[in-house]
Amino acid sequence: MNLSDRLQETAEQHAGKTAYHFMDQSASYAELNGAVNKMANYLTEAGVKKGDHVGLLLGNSPHFVISMYAVMRIGATVIPINPIYTPDEIAYILRDGDVKVVVALDLLLPLVEKAHAALPGIVQYVICETAPDAHEKIAALPEAVKGKVTAFMHATGTQSPLYQGPDIDEEDTAIILYTSGTTGKPKGAMLSHKNVFSNAKDVAEYLNITGEDRVVTALPMFHVFALTVVLNAPLINGGTMLIVPRFSPKDVFDVVQKHKATVFAGVPTMYNFLLQYPEATGESFESVRLCISGGASLPVALLHQFEGKFNVRVSEGYGLSEASPVTCFNPLDRERKAGSIGTSITNVENKIVNELGEEVPPGEVGELIVRGPNVMKGYYKMPEETAAAIRDGWLYTGDLAKQDEEGYFFIVDRKKDMVIVGGYNVYPREVEEVLYEHEAITEAAVVGVPDMNYGEAVHAFVVSKDPSLTKEDLLAFCSSKLAKYKLPTVIEFIDELPKNTTGKILRRALRDQVRQG
Template structure:
């Protein structure tokens, strides 16, 4: 079983039930399943073979849902990419991921036209139409990449709604999720059909998502949190997704009330914006039975304030791309513990170990490791990284945690120096590499600092060999990094703190910030 075949099964069982709502229009399970089959068969006609890689550069939309499930039904491997990444970031993932077909927003066509010579493996570009003003419309016939291009509408119209695709093995790779590595280059976590399906099904069952549930999907679908919790999980049990293109507090209140949504999934930043929204109406959220928080630790004060104001349970969980992603959630059948990521979900085992891999006593801090049917196959084309992360059947998360005597886990700190900006992961080394490439920069250290709106912000410290302004360095970063990875400030120092071996001590810089 995989997520696409489960969708087909639900379409036969619940043909006329809404699978999703988007911009006031409903799409039934029968209609969605037919569109998925048409897209899958059209890919076959375009020369896509089982195992080929297809990249999705899309926002939250029916295009993403049909593209994901259609590619999987065709036996292809899907690589979701954040469409606001810079050309450098997009180009690296497409080339490293051996992408054959790109499905992207039509707004990105000019970008691909400029990148054409740098993407030798891409054979086809399917562009998805977005509403725009007449003067903004694009004349695609004038672009040199045009022979490789087809519109999503045209591709879909050419497909067979009865096509069910090739036989797919559970251990074949369904999705490759690129996550930033400590070297600064993204690593592709290979998730099999078993990984994706089991985690979606187990999460849906653990959170009791059922046919009557209507789940708001406003987290980005290209991110594994939304992909599993707000997209795949509802479709596993016949629920309905409410697709929201972008997060806006006002829209969430209005949409929740209009569709009587029952489940909302978000990162702590979203909950803070909802709580602080001046026109917030408690009545608008009264249909919610459950709010899900992940992506970063939620401040206990925020959690309690939100629950008290809106009278709805907030269940915190934990996950990572390499685990498809969910490993823990606060259970719904017993008291929720504020500050905890909850307990192991069904079929997944979490454990806290020391440097030797031995389980530590209850209450003691160690590294969180995970095993289960959701754990990735490995990193794409990175056998050494895979061997380091997957050991003796366990996934080493790199996060420091502890467990209490009731089996609840708590994240204590990040073993790696990861910075979480509004739920997005930013690795210091990636930002440092960009700054290091500037000719005026000699040394760099990047840390995360507290931020009232986004949890954390990126702060950079630099040592330079010639005069350069903060504005010039920030402008340079904007050319090479996505917006959420950009430093909020750059501070100039005569020298950076180092240990006796010459290693730069980020922790010393962070301690200085926290002591102020």
């Protein structure tokens, strides 16, 4: 069984059941499955074959759900990409991921025009219409570009709602998720059909997500947390997605109350904004039976304040792209421990090991490693990185953790030096590389600092040989090369970076300097 087959099965058994609500639209499982088949037929006509790669540059919408399931149904591989990435970041993933077809927002048409010459391997762009003048903008494209561009509605409008696809093996690659690497360039984690189906099924079972649930889908769909927990998990059991185009406290509360939502999932930043929303009352989440938190550590004080105000349980969990992503959640049938990421979910093993790979006793800190049907096949075109990450069947997360006597895990520290801004991973090396590209910068170091709204923020220390260089100059330089959430909120000019005797930059000293400053 895989996700595509399961959707087909649900559409046959519960044809009239609502699969999703989106703004003023809704669709039954039969309608969703028919739309998936239409898109699969179009992509096949466009030359997409089993094993090809299709990039999705989309926000939260039915377009994303339909396109993702259509690509998997063909036996091709989905590569979701954050649409707010800069052109350079997007181009790298499209090129490295060997993408053949792109499904994108109409807002990205200017990027499509530029990509035509830079990325000749892409044979077709399917543009999802969100603006009233989308068709006019497509029509205004140069003829050479226009031949590769088709509107989503036009592409699927004349296709059959029936589709007979190829046989799909559970080990075939379903999704490649690009995750920023500590070495600078993003790495593509290859997730098989077995990986993503098993994790959606096991998460749904562990959190008791059923066909009766109405799940708020406000997390960005291109992110693995959303893919499994608020998209695939509800669909796998015939639940209903309540799709929110982009997160805002007002929209979330409106959707919860209008559709009597039962499950909400978000990163700590979302919980902070919901808690602070002035019009929210204790009854605003009255229908919600479970809130799920992930993406970053949820401050215990925030957890207690949120639960106290809205009278709803918040279950914190843990995951990473390489594990599809979920490995732990606080169980629903036992004690919820504040500050803990919970216990191993169904069919997944977590354990804490020392530097020799030996399991350590409860209470002792070590590296968290994971084994299960959810662990990735490896990194795309990176055999050495794959061998370093997966050893003897265990995925080494790089996170320091400990386990108590009852099997609950606690993250002690995150991957070395990583900064988490609103649930998104920012690796200092990537930001530093961009800073070093500026001709006036001789040294640069980036650390994470506490931020009330986003959990953490990016703080950059730079050494410049040009005394006239300003923070504004550097931010303008970086903004064309980095997504907004990766940009430094503070740039501090110093004479020299602190280093140890071997010349290694002492990041801890920089963090201490920020705290003392």
